[in-house]
Amino acid sequence: xxxxxxxxxxxxCGVEVTVRLFAMLRERAGxxxxxxxxxxxxxxxxxxxxxxGLADGLPLVMAxxxxxxxxxxxxxxxxxxxxxxxxxxxxxxxxxT
Amino acid sequence: xxxxxxxxxxSVRDLPDEVAVAxxxxxxxxxxxxxxxxxxxxxxxxxxxxxxxxxTRAVERLHYEAYAEMAEERVAAIAAEGLERHGLCxxxxxxxxxxxxxxxPSVVVAVSAPHRGEAFAGAREIIDRVKAEAPxxxxxxxxxxxxxxxxTRPR
Numbered sequence: 001x002x003x004x005x006x007x008x009x010x011x012x013c014g015v016e017v018t019v020r021l022f023a024m025l026r027e028r029a030g031x032x033x034x035x036x037x038x039x040x041x042x043x044x045x046x047x048x049x050x051x052x053g054l055a056d057g058l059p060l061v062m063a064x065x066x067x068x069x070x071x072x073x074x075x076x077x078x079x080x081x082x083x084x085x086x087x088x089x090x091x092x093x094x095x096x097t
Numbered sequence: 098x099x100x101x102x103x104x105x106x107x108s109v110r111d112l113p114d115e116v117a118v119a120x121x122x123x124x125x126x127x128x129x130x131x132x133x134x135x136x137x138x139x140x141x142x143x144x145x146x147x148x149x150x151x152x153t154r155a156v157e158r159l160h161y162e163a164y165a166e167m168a169e170e171r172v173a174a175i176a177a178e179g180l181e182r183h184g185l186c187x188x189x190x191x192x193x194x195x196x197x198x199x200x201x202p203s204v205v206v207a208v209s210a211p212h213r214g215e216a217f218a219g220a221r222e223i224i225d226r227v228k229a230e231a232p233x234x235x236x237x238x239x240x241x242x243x244x245x246x247x248x249t250r251p252r
Binding site: 024 | 162164165166167170185228229231232233234236245246247248249250251
């Protein structure tokens with residue numbers, strides 16, 4: 001699944017980023033990763049916008065190149081953006097939220 | 098005291114106060130061994146070893162999924178910070194992914210320290226932070242039913 005961007009037809013000089021999806025997001029999307037073409041200087045928030053509501057209703061945290069990052073972070077070509085739904089590692093059955 | 102024992106005592110005294118030993122961290126699909134993990138934190142300066150196992154309870158099995166590369170980096174950073182903050186001698190953490198049947202461990206933590214106070218505190222901090230910050234998810238599987246466990250937002 002790959003979506004280009006159509007901002008004024010300037011899809012040629014942009015950045016390509018890989019988006020990693022996990023758990024319920026991976027199941028929703030039917031893919032564990034997608035590639036996005038974004039305009040130069042695109043931010044994490046722009047990448048989320050391109051995913052067309054995939055993450056609606058989930059309190060997401062993002063990571064860029066395996067470090068937690070906020071939505072204002074500017075993406076560079078080749079960056080790996082990960083959408084991280086609420087985590088539940090460890091042992092207990094029910095994690096209080 | 099024999100020469101051999103004197104040598105051993107001298108070598109312990111000669112250990113530097115702070116040795117920057119990188120914690121052992123692994124995310125694996127294999128069953129976890131507490132014995133192997135405990136062996137990884139053996140240290141001649143340590144008078145206390147604390148271990149923790151988180152095990153599947155109340156359901157047939159849990160299915161764990163991880164962003165493995167980032168989870169290993171996050172857990173390594175958490176363990177290194179615990180080591181530093183609590184003056185631990187060594188720390189080791191392993192998390193299993195894939196199916197973890199009832200009563201088997203999904204996560205194991207072992208730490209060693211000169212005394213039990215810092216060993217308990219260090220192990221407690223490491224497991225609490227791993228659960229809250231590592232990008233790992235679990236799904237309960239019971240009969241034909243599956244559901245993702247509601248988690249916490251990292252950080």
